[in-house]
Amino acid sequence: MQIRISWPAGNITATLDASTPTTQALAKALPLASTARTWGEEVYFDTGVAVSRETDARQVVEPGTVAFWTDGDALALPYGPTPISRGDECRLASPCNILGSVDGDAGLLATVRSGDPIRVELIEE
Template structure:
C-alpha cells in the first residue's frame, strides 16, 4: 500500500507493508491532522487505536513509518529525537513498524509544529 503525506511546504509518499496496523489505518484514509514535532520527528494523531505488534521497535532508521500506539499517532522520524543516543532515531516508546518513506526523509524538516497534514492513499 502506498500513501501520500502532504503538508504546506511539501509532500512525500511512503510504501507500507501489510500489517494489522496498516489495515486499520487504511480504513480511516484520507485523514487530516495537525503536525507535532519532537526533535527530528514529525507525528500526528490518526484516530486509530491498535495494540503493540510483536516486532515493535524504539530505535529505527530515518524514514521509517511507525505507529505510536501510546498516542494513536503516525511517527515519522528523520533524525535524532530528544532521547536519542548519538545520531539514532529513538522514538518515545516502542512503535509498530509500517514501512518506509519513499525519497529523502529530511524533507520532513520543513514541517512546522501545528502544520496541517493530510494522509491519503495513492491510486495504484
Template sequence: MKIRISWPAGNVIATLDDTPTAAALLAALPLQSTAHTWGEEVYCDTGLAPALEPDARQVVEPGTVAFWTEGNALALPYGPTPISRGEESRLASPCNVLGRIDGDPRALTTVRAGDALHVQLA
C-alpha cells in the first residue's frame, strides 16, 4: 500500500509493508499533523498508540518509514539524528518499521518544524 506525505514545500510517496502498525496507520488516514524535526528526521503525532513490534529497530536506513511508539509518532529519518554514530539514522528509541520512502528521502530536507503534514493514501 502506498501513502503520500505532503507539506507546504513538497511531498514523498512511501510503500508500506504488511505490519500491524502499518494497518493501524492506514485505517486512520487521512491524517493531518504538525511536523517536528530532530536532526535529519521529521516526525509527527498521529494520535495512534500501537504496541512495540518484536522486530522494532533503533538504527534504520535513511528513508525508512517508522513509528515511534513512545511518542505516538510517525518518524521519517533521512540522515543522522543528534544521537547517531557517524552517518547512521539512529531513532530516539526502537521503532516499528512500517516501510520505505520511494525515491530520495532527502526531499524531507524542505520540511520545517511547525509545517502542516498531511498523510493520505497515494
C-alpha cells in the first residue's frame, strides 16, 4: 500500500505493510489533514486514529521509517536524530508501531516546518 504525504514545501511517498492492524486502521481514515510538528529530525502529526501498541513496536528505527506513535495517535516520520537519540540513531519518544518506510530520500522531511498543514492520501494502484 502506498501513501502520499504532502506539505507546502514538498511531498513524499511511502510504502506501508498493508497486513498490520495499524496500517488497516490508518487506511480507513485516509485522506486526512493535520498539522505538522517537529521534534529534532522527526516530523509527527495527529491522525485521529487510535490503536493499541503492537507486539513488534520499536523505539530505535532507521531513518525514513513510517511509525505510528500510539501514545499520541500520530504518524512519526524520523529522518535523523531526535532530542533523546544516542549518536546518529533515530530514537522515537516511545516504542511505535512500524508501518513501512519512505520511498526515496527521507531527508526531504527537513523542509517540513512545525505548524505546516499536512495531507496524507492513499495512492490508488
